Amino acid sequence: MPAPSARPLRPAIFVDRDGVLIEHRDDYILEPAHIKVYQESIAACLRITLESPYALVVVTNQSAIGRGILTMEQAEALNQGALKPYEEAGVRIDGAYMCPHRPDENCDCRKPQPGMLRRAAAELGLDLKRSFLVGDNLSDMGAARAAGAKGVMVRTGLGSRHLRWAGFDGLVADDLADAVARILSGEWS
Numbered sequence: 001m002p003a004p005s006a007r008p009l010r011p012a013i014f015v016d017r018d019g020v021l022i023e024h025r026d027d028y029i030l031e032p033a034h035i036k037v038y039q040e041s042i043a044a045c046l047r048i049t050l051e052s053p054y055a056l057v058v059v060t061n062q063s064a065i066g067r068g069i070l071t072m073e074q075a076e077a078l079n080q081g082a083l084k085p086y087e088e089a090g091v092r093i094d095g096a097y098m099c100p101h102r103p104d105e106n107c108d109c110r111k112p113q114p115g116m117l118r119r120a121a122a123e124l125g126l127d128l129k130r131s132f133l134v135g136d137n138l139s140d141m142g143a144a145r146a147a148g149a150k151g152v153m154v155r156t157g158l159g160s161r162h163l164r165w166a167g168f169d170g171l172v173a174d175d176l177a178d179a180v181a182r183i184l185s186g187e188w189s
C-alpha cells in the first residue's frame with residue numbers, strides 16, 4: 001500500500017527530439033548550426049505546460065555517442081541547445097533522456113526498447129498506461145507499445161517516409177501541434 005503522502009502518478013506526453021521538436025537531419029546532429037527548432041512545436045509544448053496535467057519528457061536515441069562521433073558532454077550540450085528555445089518560451093520539460101548506445105550494444109534504452117520510458121516513469125512518478133509517445137520513427141511506436149503507452153506517429157521528420165513503408169495502423173497526427181491538440185481533446189483516451 002502506498003504511503004499516504006505518495007503523490008498520484010501523472011500521465012506524460014513523451015516526445016522524440018529529432019523530427020518532432022527540431023528538424024530531422026539525415027546525418028547526425030553534430031553542431032549547434034544543425035539544430036533547427038520547429039516553432040510550431042514550441043507552441044504545442046507550451047500548451048502541455050499551461051493547459052494540461054501531462055508531464056513533458058524528451059526521449060532521444062543518440063547513437064553518435066556510442067559510435068565515438070560525439071562525446072557525452074558534446075551530446076548533452078547539443079541537447080540543451082535544442083531544448084533551450086523551449087525553456088526560454090516558458091515550456092516546462094520534466095525530464096530529458098538520451099540513449100547513447102549503438103544498436104549492436106543491445107541496451108534496454110535504445111528505442112524501440114522501453115527503457116527510457118520506464119526509467120522516467122520510476123523517477124518522475126508517471127502512469128505509462130495513460131501516457132503518449134509522439135515520434136516520427138517506427139522505433140518510437142515500438143517503445144510506446146513495449147512500455148504500455150500509446151504511440152502517436154507524426155508526419156514531420158522521418159514520419160511520412162516511415163508511414164509509407166509500413167502498414168502502420170496506430171495513431172497518426174500531422175505534427176506535434178496536431179498530436180497535442182488531439183491528446184488534450186481526449187479523442188485518444
Ligand SMILES: [Zn+2]
Pocket residue numbers: 099100101107108109110
Ligand atoms: Zn541505450
